[in-house]
Amino acid sequence: MLEVLNDADYELFRKVIYDESGITFSATNRSILDSRIKDLLRTKNIATPAEYYALIRKNPEEMKYMLDSVTTNLTRFFRNQPHFDAFVNYVIPHIIEQKKASLTDRTIKIWSAGCSTGEEPYTIAMIMKEIIPPGWNFQITASDISLKCLMTAQTGFYADSRVDGVPANYLAKYFTKVDGGYQIKKEVQDTIRFDYHNLKNDSGARNLDVVFCRNVLIYFDEPAQLAVIDRFWNAMAPKSYLFIGHSESLFGMKTQFEFLKTEWACLYKKEISK
Numbered sequence: 001m002l003e004v005l006n007d008a009d010y011e012l013f014r015k016v017i018y019d020e021s022g023i024t025f026s027a028t029n030r031s032i033l034d035s036r037i038k039d040l041l042r043t044k045n046i047a048t049p050a051e052y053y054a055l056i057r058k059n060p061e062e063m064k065y066m067l068d069s070v071t072t073n074l075t076r077f078f079r080n081q082p083h084f085d086a087f088v089n090y091v092i093p094h095i096i097e098q099k100k101a102s103l104t105d106r107t108i109k110i111w112s113a114g115c116s117t118g119e120e121p122y123t124i125a126m127i128m129k130e131i132i133p134p135g136w137n138f139q140i141t142a143s144d145i146s147l148k149c150l151m152t153a154q155t156g157f158y159a160d161s162r163v164d165g166v167p168a169n170y171l172a173k174y175f176t177k178v179d180g181g182y183q184i185k186k187e188v189q190d191t192i193r194f195d196y197h198n199l200k201n202d203s204g205a206r207n208l209d210v211v212f213c214r215n216v217l218i219y220f221d222e223p224a225q226l227a228v229i230d231r232f233w234n235a236m237a238p239k240s241y242l243f244i245g246h247s248e249s250l251f252g253m254k255t256q257f258e259f260l261k262t263e264w265a266c267l268y269k270k271e272i273s274k
């Protein structure tokens with residue numbers, strides 16, 4: 001395939017994408033970046049990568065659009081069920097115990113960071129609606145750098161093929177069958193706040209009980225991963241839990257998180273003893 005980016009163009013785009021988002025392109029996935037920039041040039045009717053580079057440099061909206069276009073957004077409902085088993089059987093009971101003991105609030109705060117088209121936060125919301133004890137509340141924030149994905153997430157409509165992983169009882173209870181697919185019910189949507197957020201920046205969130213950041217760090221190199229992990233640490237409550245993708249690991253990285261192996265799945269724990 002004819003490459004659109006020469007070495008100098010490639011280096012410019014690789015660097016700006018990394019600096020702006022942490023997403024790391026290397027020699028092995030250079031062809032992916034090449035084909036995405038080629039698509040952008042065609043859509044925008046721009047002749048050369050250099051012209052497009054000048055445009056993103058002077059127009060922050062175009063920069064956002066370009067970053068959105070180079071993301072990988074693959075996701076599905078109930079992705080990696082063992083994580084949700086650990087969430088239901090270990091994480092939530094432990095959080096409830098802690099909060100009861102400290103007589104603090106009765107709200108469980110959850111962040112789905114890199115939520116793509118919404119399947120992950122909706123899965124969490126449906127599960128929470130099933131298991132939350134009376135007198136308790138939960139809040140979910142779901143964020144992504146892709147505005148296109150966030151728009152789909154906010155709409156809450158999924159084509160028939162996209163709800164494959166949803167258990168029949170959840171599908172019946174939390175979705176409405178509509179032409180060509182399923183619409184998530186408002187009672188579930190109302191539990192989630194969707195937000196544009198670039199993980200390169202501090203979200204400003206504090207005291208979160210659970211963070212899901214699954215299948216996102218895999219696109220970053222180690223320094224960028226570490227920076228994101230440090231920001232999670234600051235955003236999380238003194239006793240709280242972090243899920244990353246099952247093919248991702250903090251092994252060998254200098255973080256303060258503790259590795260936690262439960263009967264169901266492995267995750268990470270923040271624990272600051274008072």
Ligand SMILES: C[S@@+](CC[C@H](N)C(=O)[O-])C[C@H]1O[C@@H](n2cnc3c(N)ncnc32)[C@H](O)[C@@H]1O
Nearest residue numbers: 021071074075114116144145146198199214215
């Ligand atoms: C493969 S999807 C994972 C979706 C979901 N967490 C899951 O595991 O199914 C990765 C998502 O991370 C988002 N992402 C990549 N870099 C990001 C950044 N710097 N800030 C926020 N989101 C980012 C992408 O836009 C994409 O939607």
